[in-house]
Amino acid sequence: MLINEQMIDDIALGATVLGTGGGGDPYSGALMAKVALKNAIKPVEVIALEEVQDTWMTVPSSMIGAPTVSIEKINSESQMLVAFEAMEVALGETAAATFPIEIGGFNSLIPILVAAQKGIPVVDCDAMGRAFPEAQMVTFYLDGLPSAPNTLADEKGNVVTLHPIDGVWSERFARPITEEMGGSAAMCDYPMLGKNLKQSALGGTLTRAMKIGQAIRLANAKGENAVDAILDIVxxxxxxxxxxxxxxxxxxxxxxxxxxxxxxxxxxxxxxxxxxxxxxxxxxxxxxxxxxxxxxxxxxxxxxxxxxxxxxxxxxxxxxxxxxxxxxxxxxxxxxxxxxxxxxxxxxxxxxxxxxxxxxxxxxxxxxxxxxxx
Amino acid sequence: MLINEQMIDDIALGATVLGTGGGGDPYSGALMAKVALKNAIKPVEVIALEEVQDTWMTVPSSMIGAPTVSIEKINSESQMLVAFEAMEVALGETAAATFPIEIGGFNSLIPILVAAQKGIPVVDCDAMGRAFPEAQMVTFYLDGLPSAPNTLADEKGNVVTLHPIDGVWSERFARPITEEMGGSAAMCDYPMLGKNLKQSALGGTLTRAMKIGQAIRLANAKGENAVDAILDIVxxxxxxxxxxxxxxxxxxxxxxxxxxxxxxxxxxxxxxxxxxxxxxxxxxxxxxxxxxxxxxxxxxxxxxxxxxxxxxxxxxxxxxxxxxxxxxxxxxxxxxxxxxxxxxxxxxxxxxxxxxxxxxxxxxxxxxxxxxxx
Incomplete structure (x- = not known):
């Protein structure tokens, strides 16, 4: 499935529902994703979790920090790419695909930005099925997968690579670094082989967000109750x-x-x-x-x-x-x-x-x- | 000059004078250095700053954190080595020599530990000529040399690699990470070529500490005033x-x-x-x-x-x-x-x-x- 601007808007809307109040500002996320889509080196494809190859290295793309800050702070377009490529350096290999770590307004759209810049697909999955406030609150942590390495980048050019012993330590280091970076930062954690991603990630969550967004849009167009339309899906x-x-x-x-x-x-x-x-x-x-x-x-x-x-x-x-x-x-x-x-x-x-x-x-x-x- | 146990004690004593109250506990530092010396893969040599080759990669070894914590917290012997080798990984090359970043009790001895474990020499120099509380308070920062990359390691196995844009950002990130690591951590920053080290480091400071320690020891042995003996040197x-x-x-x-x-x-x-x-x-x-x-x-x-x-x-x-x-x-x-x-x-x-x-x-x-x- 190739991503278009309408789908970005639908994902932004639906992911904000599933984001349970968090996950960052969906509208600036949608804007950044649309600009990236226009300048993409090739069309951005969303692939099903089942399509991921076992041997692929996959790396999620996300922002960490307080959502109020991410609205006021201008995130540089290259910031996410810097964190993503720092991860590739730390791993010593290139990523074959990216995916959202959570389904929240901003964070469900950031992988589209990276996919457009890197020419790689976005996997239709995440590690929460919603948004959660802390880095270890992911199915990968529940399944005992290693969080390390982690990379963080700010818009000034600072890059930090963490090799924490587990996901809780990842959160303990990432939070104060994010504070120093001005309250929000681009972050990659839980890089993993496709084999592990397929076992641990929650499949279909990105398209679930899209369907919710679409339902809200269509209900409003038809004069139907959009809240009922959402409840029908969730x-x-x-x-x-x-x-x-x-x-x-x-x-x-x-x-x-x-x-x-x-x-x-x-x-x-x-x-x-x-x-x-x-x-x-x-x-x-x-x-x-x-x-x-x-x-x-x-x-x-x-x-x-x-x-x-x-x-x-x-x-x-x-x-x-x-x-x-x-x-x-x-x-x-x-x-x-x-x-x-x-x-x-x-x-x-x-x-x-x-x-x-x-x-x-x-x-x-x-x-x-x-x-x-x- | 080959290091022996007496010299370690003299350095510990003199570096504690020059450490101006800080630089960590000299006695646990001396103990760790002596144990490392016993198990050294070859005798530990202190070389003059002038002997450093222009093309050598040199990396300082030090602990960061509140000195009260470093006394109470057991530092693992391998912790410094982990930070040092993480630096070699970040640089993509091996270090030819190490040196103290500051002359303070603990921190002037830590390079001897690393030198013994790695079989490399310690350079007779530092970047303060004393101890200072913040990471950017080094002659390297005054001379505009890059701080990046930095590595930090704790005794639990957590490793953090920083690529800060300058020494002030290094301090801003390193301090809260050190807090999370329990109040003290092994840290390497300002890796540099021998050419730059010779231009920016303060030469002869490690042997200056040794001479002060020796003077205190000899004055006490002879029943002379040790404070006068120190003032004669400094x-x-x-x-x-x-x-x-x-x-x-x-x-x-x-x-x-x-x-x-x-x-x-x-x-x-x-x-x-x-x-x-x-x-x-x-x-x-x-x-x-x-x-x-x-x-x-x-x-x-x-x-x-x-x-x-x-x-x-x-x-x-x-x-x-x-x-x-x-x-x-x-x-x-x-x-x-x-x-x-x-x-x-x-x-x-x-x-x-x-x-x-x-x-x-x-x-x-x-x-x-x-x-x-x-």
Whole structure:
């Protein structure tokens, strides 16, 4: 499948839904991908995970850092390429393909940029099926694949190559380096042979994002409900239809951390919903519970939690709203839907479940929680 | 000149004087160097700077981090070798010689360890003529030589390779990585050809340390005054002969920062000395002024300041006391003596003068200040 501008827009839109509030600004990502596509050395092809050859060296392309910073900071077009080629130097071989490490607005489009510049295909997969805030929160880490080497590059020309002993050390080094690089950086980690990629990556996630984007676009064109169209694809449910009444947000340690308070709208269909919902985020939306403050969190108030996906969508258009776009007064639908089964294993919950992020509650699947509510 | 155990002890002692309170624990450094010497693949030779061939690749060996941490943390014997060999990989060539980046207790001995393990000579030189707390405070930076690449290694097996755009960026990246590595790390930076080393390094500094150590040892053996023996070599003066009455110390950001208050002893020869002296440190002793608190600092109260050297010596034995060994009640001589002329240039003062460290005073040489006092 050859990528065109419409597909880039659809991926940007859909990946922002699956990006659960994070993954970077989709619109600047789409712009960069389109410019790269125009100047591509050959058409950019998206290939299925099954098409990857066992012996190929594959390298993901992504940006790391707080999404609020990535919007304000001008990323150089060559920055990602510098990190990618530093990886090729560290490996002593060239990459046959690239892919997104996560499905988030900006980060799902960056591989298209690299593919266009290098003349290599993008693999239709990622290592999260969503966006997560830390570098070790990838299926590759769950499967025990080595993170090393890692490369980071900034727009000033600084390049750092890490050989961490595991993915947790990768995160420990990459985060302060990203801070020094100005809050966001191009990063490559988990280079691997096609054989390993096929075993560990989540296939079809890039085209899943594209289908969601397409569904939003078509629903709006036809005057249909775009939120319903999204739920048809992702299989989740509305937690609340409401208005944003407060946002708490701090940018520190390379993250945007905070919470958003949503008050129910008086509308048909909202009768069974809670009056207020509080959503916690760390770049991504991580946990939603009933109540109007962070202190209302307890095992019984939880409505949805990481690793399941939580997205905030514009109530009228279904447009996803990233954490940095959240504003007082926005009318939204808060939806939650299942993560990939890999995240529901004991290891998956340990790595990206609520307790890892400091929420003292047990993980229950969105399906379980929906059952309890009914 | 072939290194023996006595020379290691003399270097440890003398380098701790020139280390101006920092440079890491000399005794664990001496121990590691002696063990390495016993297991050396061939005798370890110290060669003069002039003997270095223009085409040799030379790589310094050093530890980075807060000295208090390097005492408490067990450094693996192979850690320095890992950083050194990561540098050879980054350069794509083997190193023909190593050398100390600074003359400080631990850091002047680490090259002997590497030399023993690699079978290469140690060059009798360094890039400070003393110890300084930050990675860009080297003559190589003053001379515009590139810092990149840099390598860091911890005792757990983590390795980081930096390609910073200059020495200041090297410091900006290396410091938080060192923090993550547990507060101290093996580091190689400023790899260079022999041609550049001969132009920019300060020659003879390792043997200068050895001569100072030897002088202390011999003075004590003969019952002579060791502080006088040191001053005969370094050409400085006693600022105060006194007792340590307070120490303020915090370990943060990869540094040990604080101050020490010294009260004059009532002894013959101390008549012209101030009643109290306050010495500021950041790993190394950086500025001494009359008065009993940090607030007494002003242009007129300064007695000696970075880049000139300040050392605290045991009053009876002339044994140097590092910042982490400072204790209430110690009877000491505080001495100050001239730095290398390279540090007295406009660039040298900008990089390592008092204002860089946040002291709002103009740099005056110890000779100027001594003239004002008389």
């Amino acid at each position: 299989g989740g449910q509305r937690l609340i239809t409401g208005k944003i009444v407060d946002i708490e947000r701090t940018t520190a340690g390379g993250f945007v951390t905070g919470g958003v308070i949503i008050e129910k709208l008086n509308k048909a269909g909202t009768e069974s919903m809670p009056t207020d919902v509080y959503v916690h985020f760390q770049n991504e939306l991580l946990l939603a519970h009933s109540g109007s403050s962070a202190g209302d969190l307890n095992q019984d108030s939880v409505l949805a939690s990481t690793p399941d996906l939580i997205s905030i969508l514009d109530h009228e258009t279904g447009q996803p709203i990233t954490t940095e776009q959240l504003r007082y007064g926005q009318r939204i639908d808060l939806i939650a839907y299942p993560c990939d089964p890999k995240w529901r294993t004991a290891k998956g919950i340990e790595v990206a479940g609520p307790r890892y992020f400091g929420y003292d509650v047990e993980y229950k699947t969105i399906e379980e929680l929906a059952g309890e509510i009914q | 050409g400085g003066q006693r600022l105060i002969t006194g007792k340590i009455v307070d120490i303020e110390r915090t370990t943060a950001g990869g540094f040990v920062t604080g101050g020490v208050i010294i009260e004059k002893l009532n002894k013959a020869g101390t008549e012209s000395m101030p009643t109290d002296v306050y010495v500021h440190f950041q790993n190394e002793l950086l500025l001494a002024h009359s008065g009993s608190s940090a607030g007494d600092l002003n242009q007129d109260s300064v007695l000696a300041s970075t880049p000139d050297l300040i050392s605290i010596l045991d009053h009876e034995t002339g044994q140097p006391i590092t910042t982490e060994q400072l204790r209430y009640g110690q009877r000491i001589d505080l001495i100050a003596y001239p730095c290398d002329p390279k540090w007295r240039t406009a660039k040298g003062i900008e990089v390592a003068g008092p204002r860089y460290f946040g002291y709002d005073v103009e740099y005056k040489t110890i000779e100027e200040l001594a003239g004002e006092i008389q």
